[in-house]
Amino acid sequence: NDPRFDFSSKADAQSTFTTRSILAVPLKARENVIGVLEAINKIGEGQFTSTDCELLSVLGDQAAVAVQNALLFQQSDLIAEIVHEMRTPLNSVIAYADLMQRPTVTLDQTRQFAAIIQSEAKRIVEMTNNFLDLARLESGRASLAHSPVDVVTVVHMSVNVVHAQAEERQITLSIEVPSTPLMVMGDAQRLHQVLLNLLSNAIKYCRPGDQVRVVARRDDTWVLVSVADTGPGIPPDALPSIFERFYRVPGTEKAFAGTGLGLTIAHQIIEAHGGEITVESQLGEGTTFTFRIPASRYTE
Ligand SMILES: Nc1ncnc2c1ncn2[C@@H]1O[C@H](COP(=O)(O)OP(=O)(O)OP(=O)(O)O)[C@@H](O)[C@H]1O
Ligand SMILES: [Mg+2]
Incomplete structure (x- = not known):
């Protein structure tokens, strides 16, 4: 009686017929169940047959692949964005490391450049942590304590x-x-x-x-x-x-x-x-x- 799966009463309210039979198959991605595909009522008379069941299973498998692909697209967007964001601090690390190697650089400048490199590197670490956090949370892989x-x-x-x-x-x-x-x-x-x-x-x-x-x-x-x-x-x-x-x-x-x-x-x-x-x-x-x-x- 999980309300998340109570489609049939809504379907009944929106259409003119009442639910007589329901056929449901799990949507599986690898070994995880990520959803349910339901068919309500058979046109005409009768109950669902094993052929119906097989047909819906095939549809379910395909739908699960589509859902997984959509998630992967979303993740690759996230990756593209983070790589873009990391380019700025990485480039400034490279630039300051380069400046530090110039023969004319003073000790004071070297210290100053090292400090900038340190803070930019810290930003990269922070970004990486945030990025990993978000990727885990968005994919549903983060296991939160309860x-x-x-x-x-x-x-x-x-x-x-x-x-x-x-x-x-x-x-x-x-x-x-x-x-x-x-x-x-x-x-x-x-x-x-x-x-x-x-x-x-x-x-x-x-x-x-x-x-x-x-x-x-x-x-x-x-x-x-x-x-x-x-x-x-x-x-x-x-x-x-x-x-x-x-x-x-x-x-x-x-x-x-x-x-x-x-x-x-x-x-x-x-x-x-x-x-x-x-x-x-x-x-x-x-x-x-x-x-x-x-x-x-x-x-x-
Ligand atoms: N208390 C606040 N007062 C004014 N602007 C705020 C406040 N909190 C957030 N913002 C605005 O919302 C934006 C998004 O905040 P968010 O915390 O997501 O990112 P951020 O602080 O820019 O970077 P970080 O990823 O390091 O947290 C900020 O860039 C800022 O413009
Ligand atoms: Mg912030």
Whole structure:
């Protein structure tokens, strides 16, 4: 009685006939079942025969191959984009390594170039990690833990990580959480990653003097967490694209280092938890990202 597979009642409502018989075959890619192909009612009279069953199986196999191919296309797009993105830092590593080998280079310059090479190489590593994360999440290969997680603890941990960074940039960080745990079922490490992505964005895009506030609470069904900042805001026409991979608000590309994968990863992780992430922003006033995850009955 899985509601995901309840097509027949909808089909009955939309058409004039009632379901008398259903033939279903699994869609298999390698050894994994990735979906179901169903045929409802045989034209005329009678039940499905073994020939029908064979025919539908063949169709099912072909449909499974098509679905797999579509996924591969999507992945090769991702690969093309990441290779393109990595070219810039790689080229600058090559250029600075080249400069370091010139006979006229001073010791000071050598140090300076080495520092640039180091930071560009770090960016490449970060990009590679993000890319692998996203590829795993998008293909469904990422196995997320499904354990009780206290979101309040995750908030405290994440804020601790970025605290020094915020201070250095003269940004005030504050949190508002209940004194009791907020339990959800999920993957603590992944949720930590979501909060870090949202917090590091807030800190990265805010200006000195700005404020960042993290609020965690629950209602009847959800645990909600928001990260609100008083930063520059996101233009309304950019909001619909904000969770797309590699999307960066025009203008930010030049001012801040980044790949445009952080929010895509956050979005994927929250969806994998059966939740939702949304953004509200007012240009010049600030931005608030909010995610919600089904509250666990653990606490009741
Ligand atoms: N709090 C914020 N305030 C203003 N703009 C933001 C904020 N968070 C995100 N953005 C905009 O959304 C874009 C996408 O964010 P995202 O985190 O996905 O990528 P990124 O920060 O550019 O790179 P990275 O992959 O390193 O996270 C950013 O480039 C920035 O333009
Ligand atoms: Mg980011």
